[in-house]
Amino acid sequence: MQKSQKELVRYSTSFKQQVVRELESGAGIEELRRRYKIGGGTTIQGWLRKFGKNHLLNKVVRVETMEERDRLKQLEAENKKLKMALADSLMAQRCLEVLIEEANKEYKTDIKKNFGEPGSTGSGKSTG
Numbered sequence: 001m002q003k004s005q006k007e008l009v010r011y012s013t014s015f016k017q018q019v020v021r022e023l024e025s026g027a028g029i030e031e032l033r034r035r036y037k038i039g040g041g042t043t044i045q046g047w048l049r050k051f052g053k054n055h056l057l058n059k060v061v062r063v064e065t066m067e068e069r070d071r072l073k074q075l076e077a078e079n080k081k082l083k084m085a086l087a088d089s090l091m092a093q094r095c096l097e098v099l100i101e102e103a104n105k106e107y108k109t110d111i112k113k114n115f116g117e118p119g120s121t122g123s124g125k126s127t128g
Helices: 013-024 029-036 043-051 066-107
Strands: none
Touching (some): 013 029, 013 043, 029 043
């Protein structure tokens, strides 16, 4: 059994530059791939990055107004404030939990369980 050998094609630098020039002058990538039998979907794009001006590659351009930028900054600042407020709240909650644990140890009781139960002196509710 023989393995079929895959043909490895190497392109010269001058050939790559010629293809890039044709692409920059208006030819399409698929057209050039078919014309020169160039395999691979990203081959020419790689040459364009290396030898071209990159202006033909897909780019994401975001256009914003000054109001949008200001609003984004405002939202980021608000987000930061809210994160700080949440952190403060969680810290206060944890401090109260530790305080309750220590009070339970000191007074040998369960404050959370007994909280809100009527005491022995009366609950303040009328029974009539």
